[in-house]
Amino acid sequence: MKAFVDRDTCIGCGACEGICPDVFSIDDEGKSVPINEVIPENILESAQDAKESCPVSAISID
Template structure:
């Protein structure tokens, strides 16, 4: 399973790293980024929750 943040869509609200810090963090540009190449199985549910919580739907988890 992989997570991806669309930087053009991201508004930098910070919800995803607060929900799933094992997969997401805020970058120097104020936008979210994924910090793992593959989502660990232990973080799969929270990564999906972070994607669902994104107010602009900038995150895909597949």
């Protein structure tokens, strides 16, 4: 599975990075970016929690 961030929607609150720093990071523009090409199975639940915690629903995991 992979994480995707809609950068037009992202407000850069950092919740995703705080919940799952192994998958999400805030870049120089203050927006979230996925840092793993494929989400490892052992942190998939944490990545899902980050997705669900996004206040603007900018994250998708497919």
